[in-house]
Amino acid sequence: MEFDLIHRHFKSPFAALVKANRDSVLTGIGDDCAALAPMPGHGLYVSTDTLVEGVHFFSDDPAPAVGWKSLACNLSDLAACGAQPIGFTLNLSLPLIDESWVAGFSAGLLEIASTFNCPLVGGDTTSAGANTAKTISITVFGEAPLQHHGFHRALAKAGDDVWVSGTPGLARLGLLLEYQRLGSLSRFYSSSEILSVLELLSVMPQSLKQLAVAALRQPFPRVNLGQSLRGKANACVDLSDGLSGDLAHITTASGLSAVLAVHALQSVWLKRWPELSQLPGSVTFLDTLLNITLQGGDDFELCFTAEPTHLDAIQSINTALCRIGQLEAGEGLWLSQPNHSRQRVLGVSYKHFAEPTL
Numbered sequence: 001m002e003f004d005l006i007h008r009h010f011k012s013p014f015a016a017l018v019k020a021n022r023d024s025v026l027t028g029i030g031d032d033c034a035a036l037a038p039m040p041g042h043g044l045y046v047s048t049d050t051l052v053e054g055v056h057f058f059s060d061d062p063a064p065a066v067g068w069k070s071l072a073c074n075l076s077d078l079a080a081c082g083a084q085p086i087g088f089t090l091n092l093s094l095p096l097i098d099e100s101w102v103a104g105f106s107a108g109l110l111e112i113a114s115t116f117n118c119p120l121v122g123g124d125t126t127s128a129g130a131n132t133a134k135t136i137s138i139t140v141f142g143e144a145p146l147q148h149h150g151f152h153r154a155l156a157k158a159g160d161d162v163w164v165s166g167t168p169g170l171a172r173l174g175l176l177l178e179y180q181r182l183g184s185l186s187r188f189y190s191s192s193e194i195l196s197v198l199e200l201l202s203v204m205p206q207s208l209k210q211l212a213v214a215a216l217r218q219p220f221p222r223v224n225l226g227q228s229l230r231g232k233a234n235a236c237v238d239l240s241d242g243l244s245g246d247l248a249h250i251t252t253a254s255g256l257s258a259v260l261a262v263h264a265l266q267s268v269w270l271k272r273w274p275e276l277s278q279l280p281g282s283v284t285f286l287d288t289l290l291n292i293t294l295q296g297g298d299d300f301e302l303c304f305t306a307e308p309t310h311l312d313a314i315q316s317i318n319t320a321l322c323r324i325g326q327l328e329a330g331e332g333l334w335l336s337q338p339n340h341s342r343q344r345v346l347g348v349s350y351k352h353f354a355e356p357t358l
C-alpha cells in the first residue's frame, strides 16, 4: 500500500526535477540506495532535521506549509555552510494514511524543492504505530568547492562585525499569534510577561501579523546568500533556536564575546516597519520586541561574522542585511545601550526537553 502512496506523491511528482539534475543524481527513488555525484573538486555537505507534529508545527497547519517548512529548515543548514543543495531524502512516519494531507504535503515540498533545484532522491515511509503525531525527517545533501572553509562556528575573529539577514524574531511573533489563536499563550508565559506580549500583539499592524505567521509557517532559507558570503564571512549559523542562543554557538566555539547594539537590533524592525516607533507606548513595545528578537526561534535567517574590510562587499550583496554588533576578546553576549553601558544577555535557546518560555 505504501508503494502506491510513494509513487503517487513522491516518485512521480518529483520525476522531472530528478531528470533535470541527472548530472548529480545518478540513481533516484526506487532502488536500495540513491547515488549522488557532487561536482569534481567539491566537498559533500550533509545535514538532517526532524519535524514532529505538535512540537515543530501545529496539527492544523496547512499541509503544503508543513511540506515547505520541512525542507526549508534543512536547506537553511546548507545555507549556513555556504553549500549548494544537490538532493534530499525524506523519512515519513504517519499515524494513518490521510491521502489529502500527503498530497498537500507533497505539493508544498515540491514547490520549495523546485525553487532551490533540490531533487528528492529517496526516503522511507512507515506507520507511526501507536503514536498519534506525524514525524518528518529530512536529510539534505549539498556541495561546495574544497577550498571553501564552510563557515565553521570556531572561525570567527575578534573585531569581526556580526550580521543578520531578514528580521529575526518575526517568526517568534508568528508563534505567539498562533498560541494566542489557540488560547494557549498562558501555558508559556508568566502572568507578568503575558501582559506586555498581549499589548504588543494588540497594537501590531494587521499586515505585520500576517507576515509573522507566514515567516513561521514558510521560512525562506537563505541559500543564495550563504553562497554569496564565501570568501567574505568567517563564521555563520542559521537561526533555528533563536538569535542569542545560536550566536552563542559562534562565540563559545571561537572563544570570543559578542556585543550587540540595542539600536541596531531595533532598527532591524524599524527599517521595515517605521510605524512601530509611532505606536503609543512604543518604548515598552520595542523592549518586548528586543526580547522576542533575541530569544526567538524558527527564523531560518543567517547570522554571520565578517571582518570590517568586507563591509561594502557584504552590503552590496543584499540590502536586507543588518550589522548588529561586533566580536571582542572575552566571553558571553552583551547588549550595548546608546549611552555605551553594557548588560549581559543569556544565550537562550529553544530546549526540546523543557517548557518553552520567553
Ligand SMILES: Nc1ncnc2c1ncn2[C@@H]1O[C@H](COP(=O)(O)OP(=O)(O)OP(=O)(O)O)[C@@H](O)[C@H]1O
Pocket (backbone or CB within 6 Å): 048, 049, 077, 238, 240, 241
Ligand atoms: N543524535 C545525534 N547523533 C549525532 N549527532 C547529532 C545528533 N543530534 C545532533 N547532532 C549533531 O550536533 C550538532 C548540533 O545539532 P543541532 O541539531 O542543534 O544543529 P544546529 O544546526 O545547531 O540546529 P538546527 O538543526 O536546528 O539547525 C550538529 O552537528 C548535529 O549534527
Ligand SMILES: Cc1ncc(C[n+]2csc(CCOP(=O)(O)O)c2C)c(N)n1
Pocket (backbone or CB within 6 Å): 049, 050, 054, 055, 056, 057, 058, 175, 240, 241, 296, 297, 298, 350
Ligand atoms: C507547534 C510549535 N510549537 C513550538 C514551536 C517553536 N519551536 C519548536 S522547535 C524549535 C527550535 C528548532 O527546532 P530544532 O532544534 O529541532 O531544529 C522552535 C523554535 C513551533 N515551531 N511550533
Ligand SMILES: [Mg+2]
Pocket (backbone or CB within 6 Å): 076, 077, 080, 237, 238, 240
Ligand atoms: Mg543549523
